[in-house]
Amino acid sequence: MEEVAVPLEAPCGVHPTPGGSVKLSAIGEFGLIDRIRKGGLAVAPGVLVGIGDDAAILEPSPGNLLVATTDLLIEGVHFRTEFASPYAIGRKAMAVNVSDIAAMGGIPRHALIALAIPQEVPVEFIEDFYRGLREEGARDQIAIVGGDTSSSPSGLALFLALLGEVERDRYLTRGGAKAGDNIWVTGRLGASAAWLAALEAGFRVAGEGSGVITGPGIERLAAEEREALVEAIQAHLFPTPRVKEGRALTMAGVVSAMIDISDGLASDLGHILTESGVSAKVYRERLPLHPATAVVGRLLGQDPWVYAIQGGEDYELLFTSPNGPWTVEGTLAAEGLTLPILIGEVVEGKEGGFLIDSFGGSKPLTGGYQHFQIGCQMPEAGC
């Protein structure tokens, strides 16, 4: 089995627990909080009281509305420590919350972090996790302003609440789509789910600095296929929330409804349709499949469309617009951002979304990740 070197942004798949690891029991809860405080931002805009009091005191921007979201990351459901380093888990924990703020058209500002930590987890794990949180937040100048820590009798549980702001009358919900609107997505789909499927099938990326990919059949891949796989690993571990795109679209006033793709295109478009009381046609040939979906599909003998339609964790923005393509594309082009992709249209009705194939055939656009549900389409995602 050949190994393929990957120029990863950060080492993953390895636990950074060097020789002199410090146990939580040696420093206690308050020692841990001290360490977390020391790693924090010296100057954080709008923070009057940060970590270390009963609550944070924050200064909202005059006239703006508050945007508030929260996401859970549970070990064994949302992440596995054998699949991602604590640094990568921290990066992603922040990114998925930032993505929710972006989906409302908001600016992320302040984060609260709560952690339930098993006794045996070394302090370095927590510090690397916080480093990931901070580095991911730094792009948007997000300050960690508070939180809570607890021991955990079983696995790790991570909770983020992220606060942001948005101009009055500018925020976007899932509820504004109208028949005749176009449906857009900000980037390619399925890469994250494809790499997760590969991980589940025994593929791994390992090594410090520049990692290596191992897995059955990896040696038969062409150079560009390996490139695609490397991009998929990045998409899975370090998704880039579309804050700039969300802001540009919001301020231009060209969007009628918006959501970020976390549960999968089918499921998340379904939320827009339900909240807006409309249906949709999505054209299969217009769907921007990430090339890694085909690579992994072939390696595993799976349907690559499942990754793109039902996979989830793309963290692209999915939005509807009454404006023409030139206006929508121009809005992002003017900011030097990647052009969005037109994938379909909103239509009258309550039947939900339909996927239209090249021959005009139509079938319901369903599936996607849903917790607690039996019989979901992606058991490898942990249903």
Next chain:
Amino acid sequence: MEEVAVPLEAPCGVHPTPGGSVKLSAIGEFGLIDRIRKGGLAVAPGVLVGIGDDAAILEPSPGNLLVATTDLLIEGVHFRTEFASPYAIGRKAMAVNVSDIAAMGGIPRHALIALAIPQEVPVEFIEDFYRGLREEGARDQIAIVGGDTSSSPSGLALFLALLGEVERDRYLTRGGAKAGDNIWVTGRLGASAAWLAALEAGFRVAGEGSGVITGPGIERLAAEEREALVEAIQAHLFPTPRVKEGRALTMAGVVSAMIDISDGLASDLGHILTESGVSAKVYRERLPLHPATAVVGRLLGQDPWVYAIQGGEDYELLFTSPNGPWTVEGTLAAEGLTLPILIGEVVEGKEGGFLIDSFGGSKPLTGGYQHFQIGCQMPEAGC
């Protein structure tokens, strides 16, 4: 073993899983979210977008600062389903966060709730938990505006983030105590920890509507001792956060530093002293021990002072004031609130707190609940 009837505010110690219990797997994540949404407030002040979008959109009061806190409740650490009903767990989850906002002098307004739920937990459990959250929040008109749900491979994990507001230049931190200030507490101490110790020793409260207490020696208690025990159960299950007291003290400008007692008097006073760079003398004979501490201490052969000094979960406000007793007491009396109790004074130094006994003897005021720490004073609290 005799049973003692307890006029409980809500039935506890019993799992409300009647015959027709609904499994989470039958309704899925989105079905659960629908049920939670339907139970929400119809009209919530300041909520432009609530549960059911990527993030909530909230309207801050003009000119006010934002107060933000988070607390996690982990099964087996913070609660046990055999010790408290889901309704009581919900009530307490809200109360402990409200208490943190109260400790800053703030007004609680909006809550985000995240839950990691094992597959086998019935839907009724979650609905009862939310009912507890809502009923506890109703006193302060708190709206649940968002959250997240996830399956959990092990125990229940509950996370709350609570947002509130406070007038500019009115918020109180742990850091303002000065030598010469008096130290006050808003109520009696140790009841919650005493009942927890009793639970750990096999005492139980059970029954629908009016519960009954069982446990070794319970039949030898006098009527007023049983009354005290009933109060302790209430204090443990349904603590009342001191929002009104916090607001009155804040607006009167009579407080230099404030905290709520969650980890225990010794530990929480320690936080004020550390953040303020001062020491303190606390007079043992002034400490307002709840009578249940003596009852449980005698039943279990334990030192009742440990419950009051190191026990925690009292959710009383502990504060320092440069003003005289008449002013501080008058501030709360004017609002029809219970008078606070003067327990000591802030002094120069960095040595921390000292407990002064009736003979003038002095010993360090230490201990209290700290996660991860080995060798804590209350192993029955789950260290």
